[in-house]
Amino acid sequence: MSSSTRRRAVRAAWAVLTATSLVAVGGAQAAVALSGPTSQVAPAAVTVDAEYAKRFLEQYDKIKDPANGYFSPQGIPYHAVETLMVEAPDYGHMTTSEAYSYWIWLEALYGQATGEWQPLNEAWKNLETYMIPQKEDQPTNSFYRADAPASYASEYDHPSKYPSQIGSSGSVGRDPIAAELKQAYGTDDIYQMHWLGDVDNIYGFGAAPGPGCALGPDQEGMSLVNTFQRGPQESVWETVPHPTCDDFSFGGPNGYLDLFTGDASYAKQWKYTSASDADARAIEAVYWANKWATEQGKASQIADTVAKASKLGDYLRYTLFDKYFKQIGCTSPSCPAGTGKDSAHYLLSWYMAWGGATDTNAGWAWRISSSHAHMGYQNPFAAWALANDSKLTPKGSTAKEDWTKAAQRQLELYRWLQSADGLIAGGATNSWNGAYAQPPSGTPTFYGMAYTEAPVYVDPPSNQWFGMQAWGVQRVAELYYETGNELAGEIMKKWSAWVVDHIETDGANWSVPSELTWSGAPDTWNASNPGANSNLRVTLKSSGQDVGVAGDTARALLFYAAKSGDTEARDTAKALLDAIWENNQTALGVSSVEKRGDYKRFDDVYQSGGNGIFIPNGWSGEMPNGDAIKPGVSFLDIRSFYKQDPQWSKVETALANGTDPEFRYHRFWAQTAIAGALSDYARLFEGGTTPTPTPTPTPTVTPTPTPSPTVTPTPTPTPTVTPTPTPTPTVSPTPSPTPSPTPSPTQNPGGACTVSYTANAWNTGFTASVRVTNKGAALSGWTLKFDLPAGQSVQQGWSAKWAQSGQTVTVSNEAWNGNLGANATVDIGFNGSHNGNGNSAKPTQFTLNGAACS
Structure with a gap:
């Protein structure tokens, strides 16, 4: 999803495309082999004072503050704080696997900055509880047949051509990884995130995680739902929301099934769709978390989460295959069915989907992938990590081999799609028009797949929103930073030059690219002699103030700059972050005004x-x-x-x-993108902030599955596979930022307050956690003072403004936490240094607004 109106292609299993068109280039050797990590080369020194580490922690605290509304009572991240919002999710209080993947990133960065890793573990536990269907939610996987994964149904170019007939002519290949996944994990169930959740059950389906198929409007909390189903022209404005478990309680006589697929009769069924980019992003973040935790001597604290990310990566391999497991280079519905890995394109396609009967005696289940690959979804970094990090490499017997090929293939895709100007064009498909048709004569190909200018959705075109550039290319930058891969560096150098030239950092008038206009096409791919793509061009259509796009663009530039020494890329990213910080802060995070x-x-x-x-x-x-x-x-x-x-x-x-x-708006992913960029700048250019204490973790809601009654399903015939949704890109917001003022502290008339101070020390450093409780009248601003008794000094603080003069430390509220009601508490903290002798000495006296505390 995105801040743009982009749609998620969730065509569940039924968008069974048959791919056999595309002229194969087969047999070409990889251009540049991917290697292991290399040492980093930072650009020229820049004067810093850990300011960006402080900013990261301030932004983190705003996101995690329960009063700010980013999380539901179940601890689930909303797509946005605001409810009136229509994008890929059609309501602000939906959630997405995208939001969860950004949450994993956020907690990984927090662990790097503070040494606290429990929030990351809790985030993954919540993800596993609410977004990965539980065993009760996918009850008939044992009936799945790898030799007959799904019934074929064509995709169409307009919703009015639906429903699509199930079982129409078209061959279906064999699933080559089902057996090894079952052998590795001892289950037939799929371990992938479903892409969309109705967090507050606003639609009323009540498809609650756990044994709850259709509990209805009275069900409180999370309900898994679907929207997009009917081809590339179906924007979010043309979708019909429907449940992931359709027992015909709602909709028409056949539930919602006959809106999407045509069949002789319909069976009550469940169906889920994952979004490959989100699952890969979560894995990407866990790689970094494990690296940083290992450096801190704390790898054991997140070992279980790393193992689960590895498992997610094993099942993510389904997205590396053609939708109906047809051979790559398919140009007819009757093209040869795949028998092994000949159906693998090794790209992260738009989704994978799976489903089956609700009746446990019915005896069917299905699985499909997608034939369409978009540049914005590729993640060669996650692929490299899964292939090369022994802690992340999945258990599946051929997983390492698959991810090794995928990492190289995805990087080559970026090079194939790189325009003469530097940006990356749309993508490729193994199923022309979603029906395995013959592409027009002269269509460029990539290992047999046809070039598509706007893969998956066209209202608006999927290659138009610049956010896809920021998302996709950030991962290339990470790969370059971590491994020094030459091809990744070449791609980044050309991309960065265009991007830097099109970013404005003039105070409140800052802007980043928003919409792009494309022309031409790439040369047919030749891995040993890539073309110049002189005919593939891009121009800037519009710019805007999308803070999320700005954040992820800055992250791409910073990773690239840290490895290459490109000071212009570094300084542009820094100036962009400064402009946003100075002009777009709100009590909830950062935001700009958007015209919709x-x-x-x-x-x-x-x-x-x-x-x-x-x-x-x-x-x-x-x-x-x-x-x-x-x-x-x-x-x-x-x-x-x-x-x-x-x-x-x-x-x-x-x-x-x-x-x-x-x-x-305050979108969860956008707020985290800004936080991530601030953290990256602090880590890459301020010398890092990695302490080694064991501070007290911030409490996180522990999810518990929602109990639901079991339904008594009716036997059903052939599986009905559901089509694929489509994302809709971002609207360019119009700038009109309003900075939030910082209130002046008011005197506490009663002077009553209590302070809890705990510290964890190591070597010559320590982390202190401070909890202040106001026992007097409500305050509209506060200042806490105390003396550090043994020569300690504050190095970096969070959730407040910190200053030290001699022994005296003065702490003042931030704009967002200045109001401190009677009996209310505020949690703040800091990293400090000591001389080795006073590491356990604590302050003995505190004052709040001049009044003594106990």
């Missing part, structure tokens, strides 16, 4: 062959809240809950007046 012209589509109804929600003539049903589903409904008609949203009046006015409403 696309919100005029809230009330669009279907126009023949055009936009709007297509519902077939004669089809009728209901959403769980009673909203009617029938021909002629709009996005709003089947989401009437939006009319009760606190910000609905903005949209209502815009619809009446034809104006573009303005919003200020």
Whole structure:
């Protein structure tokens, strides 16, 4: 998902594409072999004072502050704090596997900065509880047949051509990894994150993790859902939300199934779809976490989480294969079916999906992958880590071999798609038009796959949003930084030059690229002699103030600069982060004002062959809240809950007046991207902040599965596979930042307060945790003072402004935590140094706003 209106291609198993078109280039040797880690070369020294480490911890605290609304009562990260939001997730309080992967990154960076690793373990535990379907949620995997993975169904270019007939002509190959996965883990179940969750059950399906198929609107908490199903033209505005477990309680007589697939009869069933980039991002983050924890002597603290990330990487291999396991280079639905790894393209395709009957006696289950690969989803770094890090290399007998090939193949894809200007073009497919058709004559190919300018979705085009560049290329930069790979360095040098030239860092007028315009095509790939791609060009269509895109762009530039010594890349990233920090801070994080012209589509109804929600003539049903589903409904008609949203009046006015409403959003992924960039700058250019104490971890909500009654399913015939959703890119926000003022402290009339001070020391350093409880009247600002008694000094603090003069330490609130109510507490802390003699000496007296504390 993204801050853009990008859609997730979740076509569950039924978008069974058959790929056999594409002229194979086969047999070419890899251009540059991937090697192990190398020593790092930093660019010219820059004067720093650990300011960015402090900023990272401030941003981290804002994200983790329960009062700021980033997490649900179950500890699940929302897509955004705000609820009125339509993008890939069609409601702000949905969650995505993307959000979870950013959460894993956030806690990895926090562990590096503080030495605290329990938050990372808790984040993965929450992920495993709520996003990876439990055994009860995928009850019939034991019936899966690797020699008949799924029934074929074609994809189409417009929602009006659906439902797609199941079992139409088209061969299906053999699944080559199912047996080794079962042997490695002793189960038929899939260990992948489903991509989309309705955290507050706003839709009312009640598909709760655990034995809860369709508990309905009264179910509180997480419900797994699907949206996109009907081809590349189906934007979020044209989707019909439906449950991952369809027992026909909602929708029409056949639930929602016959909106998407055509069959002689329909069976109650479950189905899930993973997003490859999110699962790979989580693995990427765990690689770094393990490296940093090992450097701190704490690898054992996260060993279980590392093992689970490795397992996730084993099952992620499904995305390296063609959708219906057809041979690569397929140009006809009847092209040869794969019998082994000849169906592997070794790219991270858009998704994998799996499903089966709810009736445990019905005897069927299915699995598919995707034939489409987008540049923004590739992760050669995660592939390299899975192939080369012994702690991450999966148990599957051929996993190391597969990820070794995938790392090289994905890096070559970036080189193949790199334009003459430096940015990376769309992607490749093994199934032209989603139906294994013959590509037009002259279409360039990559190991037999055809070039596609805008893979997976076209409303808007998937190659238009610059955020895909930031996401995809950051991983190339990490690979270059960690291994020194020459091809990665060449790609980064050219990409960075274009990006630096198109970033503005002029105070409040800062901007990053937003929308791109593409022309031409790459040369057909020749690994031993890559073409210059002189005909593949890109121009900047628009710029904007997307803080998430800015954060991940800065991260790519910083990793590249740290290895190459490119001071312009480093300084541009720093100036961009400074501009955002100085002009776009809010009480909740960082944000800019966005104009959402696309919100005029809230009330669009279907126009023949055009936009709007297509519902077939004669089809009728209901959403769980009673909203009617029938021909002629709009996005709003089947989401009437939006009319009760606190910000609905903005949209209502815009619809009446034809104006573009303005919003200020706090997306979880975007806030974490900024935090990550601040941490990267601190670590790569401020000398790092890695202590080795064992401080008290911040408590995290421990998830517990939601109990749900068991359904009594009805036997069903052939599996009905579900189609794939499509992401929708980001709208360019209009700048109008408003910095948050810092309130002045008010005197505490009663002077009553208590302070808890704990410290963990090592060598010549220590970490102190301080908890202040206000026992007097409410404060609108506060200042804590104390003396360090034995020559200790504060090196870096968080969650407050820290200063030291001699022995006296003065700590003042941040803008976001200045209000301290009666009996309220605030947790702050710092890393300090000592001379070795006073490592256990603690302050004995504290004052809060001048009044003594106990």
